[in-house]
Amino acid sequence: MSQTIDRVYDNTRARQVLGWEPRYTFAAAIERLRQDQDHRSDLARQVGTKHYHAERFAQGPYPLGRF
Numbered sequence: 001m002s003q004t005i006d007r008v009y010d011n012t013r014a015r016q017v018l019g020w021e022p023r024y025t026f027a028a029a030i031e032r033l034r035q036d037q038d039h040r041s042d043l044a045r046q047v048g049t050k051h052y053h054a055e056r057f058a059q060g061p062y063p064l065g066r067f
Contacts, residue, residue, distance in 0.1 A: 014020040029039040
């Protein structure tokens with residue numbers, strides 16, 4: 001496991017200061033998976049993987065098993 005964290009995404013301040021609420025939450029992603037739908041937002045699908053991963057998998061950028 002990595003000894004450092006290079007990015008931390010925390011939307012607490014945006015929610016508290018701006019009253020912003022995320023449209024795509026972790027719970028929403030899980031529900032989409034439960035309904036056998038794509039877990040990604042429309043924007044994430046449009047942007048794609050952008051080669052963030054050195055390895056490509058047949059199932060997509062993140063190899064997931066069915067639960």
